[in-house]
Amino acid sequence: MSYIEPVDNVKNEKIKEMLAECEKYNIPGDLFLRILAHVPGYAESLYDAMKRSLYSGNVSHKLKELIRIQLAYISGDRYSQSLRSEIAQEEGLTEDDIQSACDDFKKSERFSEEEKWALSFSYFMYREPSKIDSKFYKTGKLFYSEAQIMEMGSFIALHYGLQVFMRTLNLNSIQ
């Protein structure tokens, strides 16, 4: 049971549209959107940012979905951990891939060297940020453009930050 009750009867038309979209996209999930709906301006802008960051850009959606779930394990957000992007699943993402990304990705044969760098980026950002130094970024630039690195970094920042908030609300897993 969430420590802040979600808004059941949303009147804001824009947020109603977003809630309808949640059925299609799954993420960020209608429960969190209903909690953000207490502050309609926040709901609109944060939902938009989360959706755009996950579903558009120049970094693969599948990779960002892996990062999103990995971050949810790091932040302790059960709710976000349980959400799944159907689009990523259609692109071939499996539960074994997800488990590996959250666990032993460095040794796993499932991921390319560039994917391992991206997963390290999110892994270290909130566990050991001092490891993300000039050498780390230099390695990243062998695989990704600066624009892609900024896309990933911003994605990680946005999703982790909001997941930490979600974690504190005691949102349960949807499964």
Place this chain on the structure above:
Amino acid sequence: MGLTEEILDDGIENYQKSKNFTKKEKMALLYSELMALNPEKINSDFYKNLKQFFSKEEIVELGAFIGFNIGYHTFFGTLNFYPMFSPDGRLVDQHESRRIYGDSPLSHLKGAIERSKNTD
């Protein structure tokens, strides 16, 4: 709005004992400190206490604001860039900015303001 460097420093280092903040403000500062450093301590009792000072709307606003800032400040910290302006409002290059502000986030009262005045 009256926010000074002294109050900022107090808010970061000493808010729980400080006379500069109301109980309500201290609760909000505690919320942000715990969310960053010990989120497991934000439980149902904590939210009950928070609700004594803030409405649900204010709590959601605070919580999302704090989360968002935790995320981005950590990322920005890894990029190794410095403020574009000195404490006295001059546009400075990254080399000069690093000289003024130092390698780690610190109170402006602990040297940055003085170093900003010394442009030699």
